[in-house]
Amino acid sequence: MSKIHVSAVVNGEPIEYLCDPAHTLLDVLRDQLGLTGSKEGCGSGDCGACSVTIDGRLTCACLVLGAEVDGMSIGTIEGLAQGDQLHPLQKKFVEMAALQCGVCTPGVLVAAKALLDRNPDPSETEVRYWLAGNLCRCTGYDKIIRAVLDVAADMKETAR
Amino acid sequence: MSARQFKVVGTRPNRPDGADKVTGRARFGADWNMPGQLTGRVLRSPHAHAVIESIDVSRAAALPGVKAVVTAADFGEQENRIVPAGEMQVNLRDVTRNVMAREKALYHGHAVAAVAATSDAIARDALKLIDVRYRVLPHVIDVDDAMKPDAPILHDHIRTEGVEPRPTVASNVAKRIDFAKGDVGKGFAAAEVTIERRFRTAPVHQGYIEPHACLASAAEDGQVQLWTTTQGHFQVRGFCSRLLGIETSQIRVMAAEIGGGFGGKTVVYLEPLAIRLSQKAGKPVKMVMTREEVFRASGPTSGSVMRVKLGATRDGRIVAADATFAFQAGAFPGSPVGPASMCSFACYDLDNIKVEGFDVVSNRPKVAAYRAPGAPISAWAVESTIDELAQELGIDPIDLRLRNAAREGTKTHYGPVFNRIGLVECLEAAKASAHYRSPLKPGAARGVAAGFWFNVGADSSAAAHVGEDGTVTVISGNPDIGGSRAALAMMAAEELGIPYDKVRPIIADTASIGFNFVTGGSRVTFANGLAIINSVREVIGECKRRAAKLWEVEPDAVVWENGEVKPASTNVGTFEPLSLAKLAASAGKTGGPINGHSQINAQGAGPGFGVHVVDVEVDKETGIVTILRYTSVQDVGTAIHPSYVEGQMQGGAAQGIGWALNEEYIYDRNGKLDNAGFLDYRMPVASDLPMIETIMVEVPNPTHPYGVRGVGEVPIVPPMAAIGSAIARATGVRMRDLPMSPPRLSAALDAASPRLAAE
Amino acid sequence: MSGTTQGVTGPVGPVTSRVSEARVLVTPAIARAFCGGMIEHLVEGREIRHLVRALDARFPGIAARLEEGCAVAIDGVIHQNAWFEIVPPGGEVCFIPAIEGG
Numbered sequence A: 001m002s003k004i005h006v007s008a009v010v011n012g013e014p015i016e017y018l019c020d021p022a023h024t025l026l027d028v029l030r031d032q033l034g035l036t037g038s039k040e041g042c043g044s045g046d047c048g049a050c051s052v053t054i055d056g057r058l059t060c061a062c063l064v065l066g067a068e069v070d071g072m073s074i075g076t077i078e079g080l081a082q083g084d085q086l087h088p089l090q091k092k093f094v095e096m097a098a099l100q101c102g103v104c105t106p107g108v109l110v111a112a113k114a115l116l117d118r119n120p121d122p123s124e125t126e127v128r129y130w131l132a133g134n135l136c137r138c139t140g141y142d143k144i145i146r147a148v149l150d151v152a153a154d155m156k157e158t159a160r
Numbered sequence B: 001m002s003a004r005q006f007k008v009v010g011t012r013p014n015r016p017d018g019a020d021k022v023t024g025r026a027r028f029g030a031d032w033n034m035p036g037q038l039t040g041r042v043l044r045s046p047h048a049h050a051v052i053e054s055i056d057v058s059r060a061a062a063l064p065g066v067k068a069v070v071t072a073a074d075f076g077e078q079e080n081r082i083v084p085a086g087e088m089q090v091n092l093r094d095v096t097r098n099v100m101a102r103e104k105a106l107y108h109g110h111a112v113a114a115v116a117a118t119s120d121a122i123a124r125d126a127l128k129l130i131d132v133r134y135r136v137l138p139h140v141i142d143v144d145d146a147m148k149p150d151a152p153i154l155h156d157h158i159r160t161e162g163v164e165p166r167p168t169v170a171s172n173v174a175k176r177i178d179f180a181k182g183d184v185g186k187g188f189a190a191a192e193v194t195i196e197r198r199f200r201t202a203p204v205h206q207g208y209i210e211p212h213a214c215l216a217s218a219a220e221d222g223q224v225q226l227w228t229t230t231q232g233h234f235q236v237r238g239f240c241s242r243l244l245g246i247e248t249s250q251i252r253v254m255a256a257e258i259g260g261g262f263g264g265k266t267v268v269y270l271e272p273l274a275i276r277l278s279q280k281a282g283k284p285v286k287m288v289m290t291r292e293e294v295f296r297a298s299g300p301t302s303g304s305v306m307r308v309k310l311g312a313t314r315d316g317r318i319v320a321a322d323a324t325f326a327f328q329a330g331a332f333p334g335s336p337v338g339p340a341s342m343c344s345f346a347c348y349d350l351d352n353i354k355v356e357g358f359d360v361v362s363n364r365p366k367v368a369a370y371r372a373p374g375a376p377i378s379a380w381a382v383e384s385t386i387d388e389l390a391q392e393l394g395i396d397p398i399d400l401r402l403r404n405a406a407r408e409g410t411k412t413h414y415g416p417v418f419n420r421i422g423l424v425e426c427l428e429a430a431k432a433s434a435h436y437r438s439p440l441k442p443g444a445a446r447g448v449a450a451g452f453w454f455n456v457g458a459d460s461s462a463a464a465h466v467g468e469d470g471t472v473t474v475i476s477g478n479p480d481i482g483g484s485r486a487a488l489a490m491m492a493a494e495e496l497g498i499p500y501d502k503v504r505p506i507i508a509d510t511a512s513i514g515f516n517f518v519t520g521g522s523r524v525t526f527a528n529g530l531a532i533i534n535s536v537r538e539v540i541g542e543c544k545r546r547a548a549k550l551w552e553v554e555p556d557a558v559v560w561e562n563g564e565v566k567p568a569s570t571n572v573g574t575f576e577p578l579s580l581a582k583l584a585a586s587a588g589k590t591g592g593p594i595n596g597h598s599q600i601n602a603q604g605a606g607p608g609f610g611v612h613v614v615d616v617e618v619d620k621e622t623g624i625v626t627i628l629r630y631t632s633v634q635d636v637g638t639a640i641h642p643s644y645v646e647g648q649m650q651g652g653a654a655q656g657i658g659w660a661l662n663e664e665y666i667y668d669r670n671g672k673l674d675n676a677g678f679l680d681y682r683m684p685v686a687s688d689l690p691m692i693e694t695i696m697v698e699v700p701n702p703t704h705p706y707g708v709r710g711v712g713e714v715p716i717v718p719p720m721a722a723i724g725s726a727i728a729r730a731t732g733v734r735m736r737d738l739p740m741s742p743p744r745l746s747a748a749l750d751a752a753s754p755r756l757a758a759e
Numbered sequence C: 001m002s003g004t005t006q007g008v009t010g011p012v013g014p015v016t017s018r019v020s021e022a023r024v025l026v027t028p029a030i031a032r033a034f035c036g037g038m039i040e041h042l043v044e045g046r047e048i049r050h051l052v053r054a055l056d057a058r059f060p061g062i063a064a065r066l067e068e069g070c071a072v073a074i075d076g077v078i079h080q081n082a083w084f085e086i087v088p089p090g091g092e093v094c095f096i097p098a099i100e101g102g
């Protein structure tokens, strides 16, 4: 089967690739573009380790075909930090030990940022439900939830 | 041990691998690639039990793009004998058969052949072209069925061990073990109350989010390089060396960052296949399991059938305890029934105990270690029965445990006497906790349970290298699953008296540091920590010798304080203190680089105890259990990095909550696993849980310089019984089978409702 | 309970060493297989390996079983692979199944 030509924007950079029609966006990111920060935990949309944003919408990259994102803008974990500055969520996750093995972390961070982008002041329950699609087997979620709430509180503080 | 004042230990610095892990830079098992690599895929048995009559790979091998195919014929036969492989005691006959089925496929998902091809698509197509002729045999899934005399037999050579005289007919019961203390007959005769209960647990998976993955590169000169996600790269080397007949020095294993293991990544599945495929193809081979393969072919821990009988006096003294534990081992012998039997009553100081355990094979994947292997299973039975006893006697469940608690000097039923342990302190802390003293929300109920794990030490090698500027690299050989690098660097900084950020910890490959046992048994911070402390002490000793030489004084006339060598007293003379940086700068002139190293078999890992308290609410219509509040109390020895200790306590509790309420392997009539995915094998998600409160009790381990005890295993031991007891107290219905999933619980509530209504 | 101390292969190691007698416990399964069911034994030896050697003289074949797949608790402190570990005079030495863990 012939490959499909795709032009997209990944983490702000215009990019072009030829894509096998059967390959998912996750395959393309990891195997073609070398962006291995997004992880494959299940390949079926159940774990959230592959979370990315497509035109700002939180999506499982394993459920989207690489050929589907032509003309769209993709955000991955690799685009979260700005230059040499970690995103406040990234900083807080390290400070508050919100990761153990860290394999869920890229997906959790992308999802948490998507949450704060649309709801800068979420309640604990809102954070828990928003992140319910991101499995973490190590932490019991406690420190993850606290870190997200803490960043939200800091943001409110600076906004004042 | 006198209470030592720490500077670094007990603080909460950022972990050294933090930035890499929050930016996506960290490279896990599936993130390693090599030029020209092939993709490997495994053909798995569609039958639970079948003789493999023939395998024809010719059509697959002929497919363009296929570069190698392997079957059991590519792996030498191994002796039916327990041998050390990377320090683990394993039966290589069984390991080689688990890695690749030989005469029989023993479970649905058992590897039968593997291919390496230029693309994943070609590899998958090739699998379809492998012709396997199976003769399907009757299968057996559950423990009690497997123990029946007419059960289908998995292995004709197994004669139950531990029964005298040794039986002469084949059985699925591989082993019987027993432990005893005192005289249970006498004990029960003196009991005023006796209760006997039966329990079951379903097999559950470790559930690490990262699937097994590796990349093997075998060169033409016989040297092998392997990147893999594992809890023990030295064990991987040992296994591959034995299974493939390659000398250990020819295999170099690099431990990738590991995305969770919980015991499930202490064995090999893909690695020997990838190496053999790479050898045959002459190209690097990468293999990654799908989630479905992870469920079908790796890990889980045992399902079980258990019986517990307790006798007590009315005032709450337990006078006799008797239990039977039958554990499903999967397709090959080796369930954790041994540790389960030992842990069962380890929390209690009882005069009369009898425990019997059975290791039973059945047509399921071979079990792998799962966090405190076996202990949570026997604790489910024992702690639930203790709670029922507390209800029966009308005694507070913590008080009943305090009345019978193990303490320093208690002789366990498996032999040893405890030295300094912290169970009583944990029970008292739980009792005094804000949670335990808080009133219950109407309709809610509270459960309590205790748990024990031995903790282990074992072989560890470490080194400390001082750089030219006086900063230090500490090198160890255990994959870091949950922040151990930070803890090791902290101990090095503490010992040296320098800031944490002057120490960089790294995890070396199998060729760059001496042997290390697996990351498991809660050993790394304890045992590796000890090796790191020793290697740093060597550095300090060397610094003192150099300074003494420079000052032309006796070596014992100098001391090490806060990262500097100083004269021991003014009598020695007045010399400017020499910092690590100064000594490092002149190291070449004073005798060469300053390094230290240590290799030990760490002994005396202090036992760990924990007590969990949980409040639940039960929706009686649906059987849905809501965890309202959860507190985990644990004796952690000394918390090196308290955040990561809390993390262990919280993560273990969450896994236990999943085990209690939802997780289980479900098989269909044909012995096929029905729920091999995260959608149907339901692990806790963020919205299922409340915050998990932690209370760290610190009873230092007297055999470690900083008092470290392992902390990773204990937290998964108490949750199931704590939750079951809370449910029993909320509904009046005591569940004895796990999981207490909504359908099961609502069925049990329905069945009990006429009875409860009548009461 | 085994109260008698049977012949030991003489003191091993430097003459300055003190040979002591320890209470050695084996698991019921090992006791049944090798020791006629007897769990507790009084054995002389300076190091764990000497105890194992002495037990093997008494119960041929037991050494292999004690050295592979067993951990040993010396006065309650668990050791794995502890050939050279010193046995404290009058101490209690308990052979238990080796523990791995997850």
Ligand code: FES
Binding pocket: A039, A040, A041, A042, A043, A044, A045, A046, A047, A048, A049, A050, A051, A060, A061, A062, A063
């Ligand atoms: S890999 Fe995409 S959701 Fe799991």
Ligand code: FES
Binding pocket: A098, A099, A100, A101, A102, A103, A104, A105, A135, A136, A137, A138, A139, B209, B259, B260
């Ligand atoms: S930190 Fe390991 S899965 Fe989340």
